[in-house]
Amino acid sequence: MIKQQMARIEDYAFLSDTQTGALVSRDGCVDWLCFPRFDSPACFASLLGEDKNGHWRFFPEEEVEKTRRRYRDDTLILETEIETKSGAVRLIDFMPPRGENPDIIRIVEGIRGEVRMQMELIIRFDYGQIVPWVRKRNGGLEGIAGPDALVLRTPIETSGKDLTTVAEFTVAEGDRVPFVLTWFASHTEPPKEVNAEHALRDTEKYWLEWSGQSEIKGEWRDAIVRSLITLKGLTYAPTGGMVAALTTSLPEEVGGVRNWDYRFCWLRDAVFILITLVGAGYREEARSWRQWLLRAIAGSPAQMQAIYGIGGERRLDEYEIPWLAGYENSKPVRIGNGASNQFQLDVYGEILGAMFQADQAGIKMEEPDWALLVELMKFLEANWQNPDEGMWEVRGGRKQFTHSKVMAWVAFDRAVKLVEECGCEGEEHRERWQRIRDQVHAEVCERGYNVEKKAFTQYFGSDALDASLLLMPLTGFLPITDERVRGTIEAIERELMQDGLVLRYRPQEEDVDGLPGGEGAFLACSFWLAGSLHMLGREKEARELFERLLALRNDLGLLAEEYDPRAKRQLGNFPQAFSHLALVTAARILGGETPPFRIPSDARFGRRNETPD
Numbered sequence: 001m002i003k004q005q006m007a008r009i010e011d012y013a014f015l016s017d018t019q020t021g022a023l024v025s026r027d028g029c030v031d032w033l034c035f036p037r038f039d040s041p042a043c044f045a046s047l048l049g050e051d052k053n054g055h056w057r058f059f060p061e062e063e064v065e066k067t068r069r070r071y072r073d074d075t076l077i078l079e080t081e082i083e084t085k086s087g088a089v090r091l092i093d094f095m096p097p098r099g100e101n102p103d104i105i106r107i108v109e110g111i112r113g114e115v116r117m118q119m120e121l122i123i124r125f126d127y128g129q130i131v132p133w134v135r136k137r138n139g140g141l142e143g144i145a146g147p148d149a150l151v152l153r154t155p156i157e158t159s160g161k162d163l164t165t166v167a168e169f170t171v172a173e174g175d176r177v178p179f180v181l182t183w184f185a186s187h188t189e190p191p192k193e194v195n196a197e198h199a200l201r202d203t204e205k206y207w208l209e210w211s212g213q214s215e216i217k218g219e220w221r222d223a224i225v226r227s228l229i230t231l232k233g234l235t236y237a238p239t240g241g242m243v244a245a246l247t248t249s250l251p252e253e254v255g256g257v258r259n260w261d262y263r264f265c266w267l268r269d270a271v272f273i274l275i276t277l278v279g280a281g282y283r284e285e286a287r288s289w290r291q292w293l294l295r296a297i298a299g300s301p302a303q304m305q306a307i308y309g310i311g312g313e314r315r316l317d318e319y320e321i322p323w324l325a326g327y328e329n330s331k332p333v334r335i336g337n338g339a340s341n342q343f344q345l346d347v348y349g350e351i352l353g354a355m356f357q358a359d360q361a362g363i364k365m366e367e368p369d370w371a372l373l374v375e376l377m378k379f380l381e382a383n384w385q386n387p388d389e390g391m392w393e394v395r396g397g398r399k400q401f402t403h404s405k406v407m408a409w410v411a412f413d414r415a416v417k418l419v420e421e422c423g424c425e426g427e428e429h430r431e432r433w434q435r436i437r438d439q440v441h442a443e444v445c446e447r448g449y450n451v452e453k454k455a456f457t458q459y460f461g462s463d464a465l466d467a468s469l470l471l472m473p474l475t476g477f478l479p480i481t482d483e484r485v486r487g488t489i490e491a492i493e494r495e496l497m498q499d500g501l502v503l504r505y506r507p508q509e510e511d512v513d514g515l516p517g518g519e520g521a522f523l524a525c526s527f528w529l530a531g532s533l534h535m536l537g538r539e540k541e542a543r544e545l546f547e548r549l550l551a552l553r554n555d556l557g558l559l560a561e562e563y564d565p566r567a568k569r570q571l572g573n574f575p576q577a578f579s580h581l582a583l584v585t586a587a588r589i590l591g592g593e594t595p596p597f598r599i600p601s602d603a604r605f606g607r608r609n610e611t612p613d
Contacts, residue, residue, distance in 0.1 A: 006328060007031070009250055010554040010570040013069065013078045016233030017095035017102055021246045023047060023574070027067060028080050028091045029057040035148065035183035036102050038236060038243045038310055039263040043150065043183075045128035048249055048333050049324040053128025056181070058091055058108060060084045061116040061168075071556055074225055075207035076233055077200070078556075087113020089171050096199045097206050097237070101191045103182045105199055110175040119158070119179070121165040123150055127335070129323050131163055138190050141165060149186040153193050154179040215281035220587045223550055226557035227580035228280055231273070234577050236310040240288025241265040241296075242273055243310060245561070245573035251330035252519035252562055252572050259330055261337050262561075262573040264307050264316055267293070268346065268391065271353035272581040278361040279588065290358045294369055297351065301379035306344040306393070307337055316340040339393040346391050348380050349407025349414075349475075356414040365418070370425060377415050377429065381436060384408040390459075391468045392504055396514025400460040402448035403468035405440060410475050412437035441477070449484055455491035456484060458505060458512065465495050466505045467525035470532050480535040489532050499565035500548065502526040520562030520571040523549065527582035531589040539590075546590055549583070559583070 012023040012031070020040065023032040032047040033056075034040040044054040062084040069080040080091040088111040095104050108117060123132050123143040132143035132150075140153040143165075152158070156177060158167045171177060178196035210232060216224045235242045248261035270293050277286040296312040297304050305314055318338035326333050355373060359365055365373070384405070387398035412433045419430045447460040458466035469488050473480040480486070496503045501521030507513050526549055534542035552570070553559050559579040561572030 008569050009327075009560050009572075009574050010558070012554075012558075012574060013071075013080075013093075013556055014076065014230065014233060014246065014558055014575050015078060015093060015095045015104065016076055016246075017097050018233065018235055018237040019098065020095075020102055021233060022093075022095065022104055023246065024078060024080070024093055026069065026080075027057075027059065027064070028082065028093075029055050029059075030093075030104065031055050032247060033104065034263070035150070038234075038246065041126045041148075042128065043123055043125050043148065045124065045324060046122075047247070048327055049128050051122065052124070053324060054122050054124035055120075056104075056106075056122075057120045058106065059118055059120075060089070061118060062086055069555070071226075072204065073208065074211035074229060075204055076229060077204055077207070081111065082115075084115055087111070087115045087171075087173070089115045089117065092200065094200060094203050096194070096203045101182055101184050103180055103194055103199070105181075105194070105196050106179045107196055107200065108169075108171050108175075108177045108179070110171040110173045112173050114170055114172045116168070116170050119156070119165075119167040119169075121152065121158075121181075122163070123165075127321055127324060127333075129321075134160060134165065139193060140190065142190065144186045147186055149184050149190070150181055151184065151190045152179065152181050213281055215279075218591050220550075220591070223553075223557060224280070224584050224587050227583050228276070228282070230558060230575050230580050231276070231577055232282075232285070234575070235285065235289075239295075239311050240285070240290075240292040241308070241310040241312070242269065242289065242577055244269065244578065245576045247573045248335060249330070249333040250327050250560065250571070250573045253330075253517045254328050254564075254567075254571070255330055256517040256519075257330075257332065258515055258517060258519055259326065259332065259334055260339075260573070261316075261318070261334050262576075264309055264337060264340070265292070265296070266307055267297070268306065268344075268350050269577060269581065270350045271357055272578070272585065274354050274357050274361075276581055276584050278357070280584075283361065283363070286358065286361065287363050290354065290363055293351065293354060294372065297376070298372060301376045304347070304376070304379075305340050306342060306347045307340040314340070338395075339389070342389040342393055343386070343398065344390065344393065345384065345386070345388040345401075345404040346407035348376060348384075349410035351376065352411040352414040352418075353475075356418055359418060373415065373418070374426065374429065377411070377433065380408060380411055381432075384436070384440060392466075392513065394513040396512050399458075399512065400447070401466075401468075402444060402456050402459060403466060403471065405444045405448060405460075406469075406472055406475060406477050409437060409440040409444065409477055412440060413476070444477070445484075453491055454484070454487040456488045464505060464512070465492055467492055467496055467502050467522065467528065468504070470502075470525065470528040473532065473535060474528075480532070486536065489529070489536065492529070496525075500545070501563060501565055502529050520564040522562055523552070523559055523576070523579040524561075524582035527579070527586040531586045534590050542590055546586055549586075 007025040015022040033044040046055040066083040078093040090109040092107040132145040140151040245262035249259040252258035296308040318336040320332040324333040390401035458464040502525040530546040560570035560574040561576040
């Protein structure tokens with residue numbers, strides 16, 4: 001067995017069946033796979049540990065001379081070509097969109113000559129910990145432990161060696177050798193055998209039909225469509241919820257402790273997702289997401305969370321698993337997310353923004369939705385002045401974060417507009433919401449703005465900067481022409497840039513997040529800056545930054561959460577929905593569209609406090 005070298009984050013490809021997904025390295029090894037859902041325990045977890053923690057690998061006996069890969073057209077079908085001295089093979093990897101039982105299918109195709117291939121399958125359930133009982137049965141090789149079972153079906157003879165399933169076979173030009181790995185509940189019989197070629201045809205048809213619905217055109221069409229396909233792949237089809245990323249615990253600093261589980265749904269993404277999907281022509285996906293959102297937050301507003309499970313689950317208890325060494329020894333490996341128990345004020349603005357945007361797009365509110373909105377607003381009326389953990393889910397204590405207050409203003413503003421412009425009931429609430437909206441606006445302008453720094457700052461009374469404030473002009477809180485908005489953007493350029501990319505804030509200087517170490521440049525923030533520069537009329541600089549960000553994608557068009565410009569590598573969980581949402585937003589702004597999230601507010605807010613006191 002040849003020891004695998006750990007791949008860089010950007011070396012991975014993403015597969016999905018819209019219920020779970022896999023990561024495949026550049027040399028054709030599946031290092032991460034959770035069955036049957038995105039948030040299920042992994043059966044291949046070598047991404048966060050060692051080979052022994054589970055993977056599925058094909059490789060030639062001869063030395064590899066060249067490897068190249070691509071997605072087949074606008075699909076999530078991965079094709080990896082491997083060349084040796086004796087010939088070349090193509091690995092065709094995909095996950096058919098499905099019903100009950102998930103599959104990952106790999107077809108080894110001969111391109112030229114003859115290549116002697118080897119397969120190495122290490123199944124380890126429960127995040128690389130549990131060695132299954134393996135037996136040949138029902139026309140396949142079954143691995144069973146606890147509630148989980150996998151069955152491998154292939155015409156190739158396999159054998160066991162050192163708790164590993166191995167095979168050797170030769171592929172000649174024109175040969176196509178299928179391998180189908182299917183999950184099923186261990187107390188049931190395995191499902192019927194899948195015809196790999198039929199599944200490939202159906203999967204290609206599914207993705208081409210889906211991507212063909214896109215209304216995206218223009219200069220950056222390919223980048224936008226690839227981002228949309230990635231977002232679709234991160235969507236849990238049964239409920240419409242979208243996970244933030246496929247993975248857990250990929251580090252924001254290699255060797256550091258900023259390692260989080262992102263396989264859940266953030267309310268913060270709601271308005272970004274809705275506008276992105278509607279703007280691209282995917283109204284049904286937008287409708288499904290909105291329905292997921294309303295189901296998830298139903299109940300007492302005091303119990304609303306910032307993060308939910310893909311089915312709307314609330315219990316996301318965070319714990320560490322010690323048997324995984326971590327990606328490049330970045331510990332701990334975390335499962336669950338403790339930020340689900342935080343108070344994050346800004347999510348009320350995202351929810352109301354999503355409701356308003358959905359209504360504008362023709363996805364109308366019904367009576368139960370409005371009743372829920374009123375209850376949310378009652379809670380916000382009583383709590384908007386309280387400190388919170390903020391957009392970045394800090395663990396260093398609650399503060400009066402400026403961005404959180406801006407989003408509280410958004411909540412009141414959109415609630416008023418739903419009454420005034422959308423015909424929703426609630427006239428008895430409108431004047432009160434207007435009054436509080438004015439109060440929030442005045443407080444942010446007075447307490448969130450630092451006259452000496454000539455910028456809005458991270459929290460009231462602070463002189464620290466925060467890239468979340470780049471969203472201020474998109475919300476309609478103040479226009480891009482406002483002197484304070486311009487000053488904030490310029491201050492972020494001066495103080496939060498690292499090698500031309502944007503940091504969220506400077507954790508080393510402000511112990512606001514309560515965590516040691518640093519992190520990379522946050523890609524979404526860098527896209528926000530590109531949009532802000534364009535709106536300021538600095539179009540050449542905006543385009544240069546946007547093009548540089550596009551160049552940071554891997555060869556398949558995928559982005560993680562962050563980028564280390566010094567080590568020149570991606571960081572954080574992967575692929576990251578927030579990064580791809582921000583890419584689409586920036587592309588639309590640079591393409592000349594009205595900023596997609598900005599809703600012109602009451603005219604008085606465009607004129608009020610136009611210059612600092």
